[in-house]
Amino acid sequence: MSTTNGDKEIQKKNFIDPNCESGTFLSVFFNYKHKNLKNKIDFKEYVKDIVGVDINPIAVLMAKANVLISGLKKCNSNLNDKYEIPVYLADSLYVPNLIKITLPKKLVLMSKFIDIINEIEKYIIKLDDKGALKVFEKCYKPIKTNKKLKNTIKENIINLIQFETKKLNSIWLKIFSNYFRMASYTKFDYIISNPAWVQWSVLPEIYRNNIKANMRMDGLFSSDKNVGGNNLNICALIANKCCERWLSNQGAFCFLMPKSILFNKSFEGFRNLQINKNKRLYFNEIIDFSYINTGEIFEGVGLDFCAYKISKKSLKNKDILPVISYIKNANKNLYNS
Missing domain, CATH: 3.40.50.150 (Vaccinia Virus protein VP39)
Incomplete structure (x- = not known):
């Protein structure tokens, strides 16, 4: 970790590996950032400010598994809580221009954003546009009252349902959610990768x-x-x-x-x-x-x-x-x- 150059405030810094593969460098980040840890911390705190990205879905799955394993001895977790492992299936170079999807930034920044998308996906698979809209409205109240925003969300849902009817698979919704998550990050203190x-x-x-x-x-x-x-x-x-x-x-x-x-x-x-x-x-x-x-x-x-x-x-x-x-x-x- 010569890149950090003896940074004494390493615990306050954020890292990204834009081509993380199975998570080798991510494991180094976690070990290095938490090397002075004396007591167990919550898993959310453990993964905070360390992000991985890869275009290969198998690599992303392996990286998430390795992050989880690395945190088992150092973290406490609540079985009633859901935890997001910040490793995303995306291309570090560009966002594919397949269809236009627009979502409010505050919605994307919600800690349960991925869970919300998973719930909406159930309705997309059933081609239920009204059900999907209700989930959006329930999770982000302004959609219900802002006519312009509501119409934009409806257009998103129609586009996604068209994907489903063409047998292009609702997996695209998960992929878009990963790109939206990545868009929510602005700058990083350390960018390190192979x-x-x-x-x-x-x-x-x-x-x-x-x-x-x-x-x-x-x-x-x-x-x-x-x-x-x-x-x-x-x-x-x-x-x-x-x-x-x-x-x-x-x-x-x-x-x-x-x-x-x-x-x-x-x-x-x-x-x-x-x-x-x-x-x-x-x-x-x-x-x-x-x-x-x-x-x-x-x-x-x-x-x-x-x-x-x-x-x-x-x-x-x-x-x-x-x-x-x-x-x-x-x-x-x-x-x-």
Whole structure:
């Protein structure tokens, strides 16, 4: 957790892993944040301010299970309460433009939002628009009195029922609820992840087109017109957009990504570290795991990796960037710098 740089108020900070997979980094977050815990705390307090996101439903399920297991020895829980594990099935890059769903922010921020959606889903499956509307009205009173809001909710319900009649499955309601939950988060103090390393050229064409249509990407690709020069790895795109969307002014970002980011022309645009057109990010530290005696940190991958620490603050000396090379001790399973 070198990214936290000895933060003495770590318990007050929030974390996100935007590509959490089975929750390995989440477990580190929980252990690190609660390392000085002496007494058991409520599970809601335990999971507060630590968020995971992944596009793979199996990975999300595994991550939730691992979060639950990690909290068993450290938490108290009330069997009569329902607990939300903040690991969400969503894409960190963009929201799919399938249908338009609009919900009041106060409703999304309710602690029982997911339970509300699950209840509404029962009526969507039965194609019962009136029943679904009653649940909305019961859970959020302004819907009943605000005509414009009520009509918007009715339109949402009609769209979802159409999905159901087309056999597209009410699972979409759960997926939308995850995206709404993610939209309720604004900034994070720490963004730490091991993202997907996939070349832009091998992504499904429909996915590439959707990203281009729904996201500002100018300046991210290399100016090199050769095919190789323009073949950005999606991990760099995820990194840029996560910083743009979630990184707080005092926060720190750290992704484990290929070492080729430092010199490959494909990453020329990413290395400029520009977000929101005119705002600048800065490399604060690079941890290099490619030293000859270190070995592969991911066996069989055949790539060298570095951890890139980035923030909105430049170092005092802008001409010097700390690079730490980790060397594996031959007699111990640890790394020395």
